[in-house]
Structures are given as structure tokens and as C-alpha cells.
Amino acid sequence: MKHIYSLIAALLLGVASFAQLPDGSIAPDFTATDIDGVEHNLYELLDEGKKVIVDFSATWCGPCWSYAVGGALEEVYEMYGPDGTDEVRVFHIESDDSTTMDDLLGTGTATQGDWTSVINFPIIDDAASIFDAYGCTYYPTIYTICPNRILTESGQGSADAHAQIFQANDCAAASLINDPALLGYTGGTTACPGEPVNMSVDMMNLGVTNLQYCTIAVMDGATELLSYDWSGDLDTYGVANVDLGTATFDSDTNFTIEITSGDDNTANNNSSGSVALATSGTSLIHIEIMIDSWPQEIGWSITDASGAVVQQVNIGEIAGEAEDVIEWWVNAPSEGCYTFMIEDSYGDGINGSAWGVNDGYCTVKSYDDNLTFVSSIYDYDGSYQFESEAAGMAVTSVNTGIQELSLNEVTKVFPNPFSDQTTLQFSLNQASNSSMTVRNLIGQQIMNLDFGTLQAGEHNRVLDFSGITAGVYLISLNAGEETTTMRVTLK
Numbered sequence: 001m002k003h004i005y006s007l008i009a010a011l012l013l014g015v016a017s018f019a020q021l022p023d024g025s026i027a028p029d030f031t032a033t034d035i036d037g038v039e040h041n042l043y044e045l046l047d048e049g050k051k052v053i054v055d056f057s058a059t060w061c062g063p064c065w066s067y068a069v070g071g072a073l074e075e076v077y078e079m080y081g082p083d084g085t086d087e088v089r090v091f092h093i094e095s096d097d098s099t100t101m102d103d104l105l106g107t108g109t110a111t112q113g114d115w116t117s118v119i120n121f122p123i124i125d126d127a128a129s130i131f132d133a134y135g136c137t138y139y140p141t142i143y144t145i146c147p148n149r150i151l152t153e154s155g156q157g158s159a160d161a162h163a164q165i166f167q168a169n170d171c172a173a174a175s176l177i178n179d180p181a182l183l184g185y186t187g188g189t190t191a192c193p194g195e196p197v198n199m200s201v202d203m204m205n206l207g208v209t210n211l212q213y214c215t216i217a218v219m220d221g222a223t224e225l226l227s228y229d230w231s232g233d234l235d236t237y238g239v240a241n242v243d244l245g246t247a248t249f250d251s252d253t254n255f256t257i258e259i260t261s262g263d264d265n266t267a268n269n270n271s272s273g274s275v276a277l278a279t280s281g282t283s284l285i286h287i288e289i290m291i292d293s294w295p296q297e298i299g300w301s302i303t304d305a306s307g308a309v310v311q312q313v314n315i316g317e318i319a320g321e322a323e324d325v326i327e328w329w330v331n332a333p334s335e336g337c338y339t340f341m342i343e344d345s346y347g348d349g350i351n352g353s354a355w356g357v358n359d360g361y362c363t364v365k366s367y368d369d370n371l372t373f374v375s376s377i378y379d380y381d382g383s384y385q386f387e388s389e390a391a392g393m394a395v396t397s398v399n400t401g402i403q404e405l406s407l408n409e410v411t412k413v414f415p416n417p418f419s420d421q422t423t424l425q426f427s428l429n430q431a432s433n434s435s436m437t438v439r440n441l442i443g444q445q446i447m448n449l450d451f452g453t454l455q456a457g458e459h460n461r462v463l464d465f466s467g468i469t470a471g472v473y474l475i476s477l478n479a480g481e482e483t484t485t486m487r488v489t490l491k
Contacts, residue, residue: 020135020153020347024183026239027143027151028133032093034122035104040091042145046237049173051088051166052145053154056131058096059103061139065112067156068092068119073142075159077121080166088166090121091233095131095139118221135347146171148181148206148237159318169267174236176264177208179207182257185273186241190392192278192337195305199226201257201271203242205234207264214262216244242373249275256281276391281366281375282399283332287340292352292382293322297345300362302330302393305337311458315345319423319462320415322357327412328458329427331399338393340364340378342386347384359383364391369399411477417489424461424475431455432480439474446473454479466491 021027021212031041045052055073057064067073073090080088080312092115101112104125106114115123124130134143144154144165154165165171183202191197199218205211211234218225225247234240246255252275259269287300296319301312311330318326332338344350350360359382366374379390411426424436434454438447446468451461468490476485 006150016345019314020137020141021143021151021154025151026149026183027145028130030130030133031128032124032130034091034124035101035116036122040089040122040124043149045089046145046147049087049147050468051147051171053088053090053162053166054093054130054134054143054145055091056093056095056127056134056136056139056141056143056389058139059094059099059115060096060110061110062112063156064140065115067140068115069113071118072157072159072162074118074120076162079159080163090342092119092121092123093130094123094125095128095136097126097128099125101125124428137348144171147173148204148446150183150204153377168255174206174208176207178211178214178263179205179265179268180211180234180259180263181265182205182216182259182271183239184271185257187244187273189273189275190278190339190390191249191275191317191396192305192392193250194248195337196248197275198246199244201244201360202229202239203234203259204239205236206268208236210235211238211262215260216242217258217260218244218247218255220253220256225255247334249277252276276392278337278394278485279377280394280396281377282368282397283395284334284367284369284399285330285332285340285377285393286331286365286367287325287328288325288364289318289350289362290323290382291318291320291323292350292360293355293357294346295320295324297348299345300340300342300351301334303339304332310338315343317460319421321418322352324415325358326425332393332395332456332481333398334352335395337399338395339390340393341388341390342378342380343388344386347385347387349384349389350380350382351385352382354385363394366393366395411486413475413486413488416486417491418465419491420464420466422463422465422488424463424477425458426460426477426479428454428456428479430480434459434477434479436461436463436478437476439476441474454456481482 029043033039077090100108102108103111104115142154143151145151152165154162181204183204185201187199188197213231215229217227226245228244230242254274257271296316298318299313299315302310352359361382362380364378365376370373377393434451436449439445470490473488474485
């Protein structure tokens with residue numbers, strides 16, 4: 001799995017950065033039974049006002065063993081656990097399900113020693129599902145979780161360092177009557193000039209009674225962009241996504257969001273966000289992605305101002321090998337505001353270097369009728385990680401460039417070279433009868449596929465070469481009155 005590879009990479013490279021739940025995230029709930037047969041539920045402990053430290057580990061992990069032997073978490077447990085001040089619970093979570101109880105006891109083949117002899121707090125075994133739920137990618141990963149469910153990566157710190165986190169004021173259990181808190185902006189981040197942007201925010205109730213009302217304002221400096229009177233019935237530690245309404249922007253704007261009434265605590269009333277003005281361009285859009293070793297994690301979409309999908313490639317549809325370059329042409333149907341969004345299901349973008357392979361990239365550009373570059377809409381160089389990113393496009397002119405592209409200009413085979421399977425991607429200007437043949441270099445037909453009548457737009461067909469001898473082949477695609485031929489290599 002990817003998280004096991006990450007540890008190897010971290011040990012080889014020394015320092016690495018990985019995607020996982022960031023500070024300020026809501027900790028996923030879990031119920032698990034420790035090796036002594038005692039069941040623990042995270043949210044029940046948090047509702048009791050306890051702070052919880054989770055140490056995601058593996059029996060074979062050297063840094064995990066060194067930290068356990070150092071005794072920092074044991075000291076925390078002794079001072080602040082059930083036999084101390086009783087404000088903290090600590091769990092050692094063995095997160096590699098391939099290890100055994102013998103490994104925990106130090107008698108197996110994948111172990112650094114007897115973990116039960118150096119850990120005096122509950123040990124939970126076979127917990128890879130919890131590790132994955134938290135988006136963890138390396139061992140050890142250590143989180144401190146406050147009663148409000150918000151987590152902080154506390155890392156391999158001293159007992160005092162851990163105490164500073166869970167004894168902070170913002171980690172205290174709910175105590176005030178009315179205490180709504182803003183967790184972060186969740187609305188639109190791109191805008192076309194004069195076009196409305198949906199504004200929203202996540203809000204948590206940190207009060208001891210159900211939250212029933214508050215007023216939230218969005219401010220551009222001293223200027224109020226909008227104000228919203230929220231009402232409802234939100235439980236203690238409950239989270240609501242509040243739709244604040246819409247605002248319009250004529251330039252890149254940084255703004256603040258404030259709770260202005262209905263609150264007994266002003267310390268957690270503020271959040272911030274930003275909107276970037278869309279890049280102007282033509283309707284003819286070119287998307288190019290160089291993939292890393294996990295192309296199946298990547299997907300993208302282009303949507304119009306109403307949210308309707310113009311074109312998309314779903315997560316799981318991209319295939320190929322590291323450093324393959326894949327291209328798409330899209331022609332937006334009309335002038336207006338569009339959004340390009342790229343997503344990564346694992347949350348690490350195309351940042352392959354974090355895993356010991358080369359970074360990928362993604363560029364989105366617009367072109368005119370002559371296929372001359374007009375503007376850069378999105379440019380990602382693979383140097384950082386993301387779950388999703390968006391870029392706005394203000395289409396100011398509709399061209400017919402895509403109609404002038406010949407079939408060979410909009411047809412790709414990826415990966416190439418390939419083993420067993422590859423994908424044929426092509427775009428049709430109009431509905432056409434389409435078929436494909438594969439021949440070897442001496443002209444013998446190896447494969448023949450009749451696709452029937454296909455509608456205008458982009459099409460993908462997976463070609464299965466299983467059982468065919470490795471070598472060089474010619475793929476001919478016929479669509480309407482056009483034919484294009486591509487040379488491919490079967491490894």
C-alpha cells in the first residue's frame with residue numbers, strides 16, 4: 001500500500017511531506033477493541049470531556065519503536081490518564097494488518113521488540129482501517145484530539161509538548177451557553193467579473209446547549225459584502241455548513257468571515273477566505289497532464305456557471321505509466337464563466353517525489369482558431385500536494401478551432417508503450433460511424449472493432465492486447481471520412 005511505501009521513502013530520503021488530515025480537521029469517529037478485550041469509542045470519550053492521543057504505529061517501524069521506548073506518551077498517560085488527572089486517554093494503534101500478535105509480543109518476524117513491555121496504555125491491533133480513515137501515510141503519525149473533535153498532529157514530541165496542546169484553551173471541553181465557532185470557508189474560490197459566487201462556511205457549536213441562532217457577516221476590509229442570520233438546532237460539537245448567499249467580485253479579493261451576534265465567546269469567531277478572478281480566454285481549451293505512478297487517483301472536470309458539466313474525466317478513468325503525458329481538447333459551448341477542477345482521491349496531487357518517483361504536472365490553456373496560445377488558465381508543476389484545486393475561466397469568445405482539428409490531432413493512445421492494455425482516446429466533431437483495426441508491421445490484421453455510430457464529443461476505448469505477441473503495431477481509427485494511424489509498442 002501507498003503508506004507502507006511512504007515509510008520506506010521517508011527512511012531513504014530523510015525528510016518527506018505527505019498528505020493526511022491537516023490540523024483543524026474533524027477527527028473521524030471509531031470504535032475499536034484493544035488487545036485486552038476492552039472496547040473504546042472515540043466520540044464517547046470526547047463527549048466525556050477527555051482529550052485523546054492516538055499513536056498510529058507498526059511493529060516493524062524503527063522510529064515508532066524508538067519513540068515508544070523513549071516513554072513520552074507513557075509519561076503523558078501516567079500524569080494525565082485515569083491514574084493521574086484523568087483528562088487524557090492515549091491509544092497505541094497498530095496499523096499494519098499484515099502483522100501478528102507475535103509481532104506485538106516481540107516474537108514474530110516483523111517486529112522491533114516486545115511492544116507490550118514498553119507501552120502502558122491500551123494497544124489496538126489490526127487497525128489499518130482507522131489509519132486510512134485519518135488519511136495517514138507514514139509511521140508514526142500521532143494526533144491529539146480535543147473534545148470538540150478537532151485534531152492536531154502532535155508528532156513525536158516530549159510529554160510537555162503534548163501537554164501544551166491538550167491544555168490549551170481551545171482544547172477545553174464545552175462550557176459556555178452560546179459558543180458558535182467558525183471552522184473555515186467552504187464557498188467558491190474563483191469568480192468571473194460580475195458573476196455571483198456562492199459563499200459558505202463550516203460552523204461548529206462549542207456551547208453546552210443546542211445552538212439556535214447567530215449572525216454571520218462576510219467583510220472585505222471594512223466593507224460588508226453580505227450578512228446572514230442563521231437559525232437552527234445544532235447539538236454540542238455539531239457541525240453545520242452554512243450557505244451565506246452570494247457576492248460578486250471585480251478583482252482578486254481576500255475577505256474575513258465573522259460571527260457578529262449570538263455568541264458568548266469572541267475568540268473563535270473569525271475565519272478567512274479568498275476569491276481569485278478568472279483568467280480570460282477563448283472557448284478552445286487544452287488540458288495536459290503528466291501522470292505519476294498513481295494516475296487512477298486523478299480526475300478533472302470543467303463546469304459552467306450553473307454547475308453543469310461541460311466535460312469531465314472521472315477518478316479511476318485515467319490509466320498509464322509514470323511520466324506518460326495525456327492530452328484533451330475541450331470546446332466550451334458559449335461565452336461565460338467556467339471552472340476547471342482537478343481532484344486527487346488520495347489527497348497528494350501529482351506530487352510523486354514524496355513517494356520516491358518523479359512529479360507529474362497539469363496545465364490548462366486556451367487557444368484561438370489557429371491553435372495559437374491565448375492564456376494560461378491553470379499551471380501545476382507537481383511540487384506540492386492537494387485534494388482538489390480550481391481555476392476560473394472567463395470565456396470571452398467562442399471559436400471553431402476544435403472543429404478544424406483533424407482526427408489525428410485529437411486522437412491519443414495511452415500508455416504507449418504498454419503491457420496487455422492501453423486506452424484509445426479520440427474526439428469527434430459530429431456523430432460518425434467509427435471503427436478501429438490493429439495490424440502488425442507486415443500488414444496482418446490483429447484486431448478489428450466496430451464502434452457503431454458515436455455521438456460528437458470525446459470517447460475512450462480500452463484495448464485489450466492480452467495474448468498478443470510483444471512488438472510494434474499500427475492502430476487505425478476510422479471516423480466518418482477521416483482515418484488516422486498510430487504506431488504503438490506492446491511490451
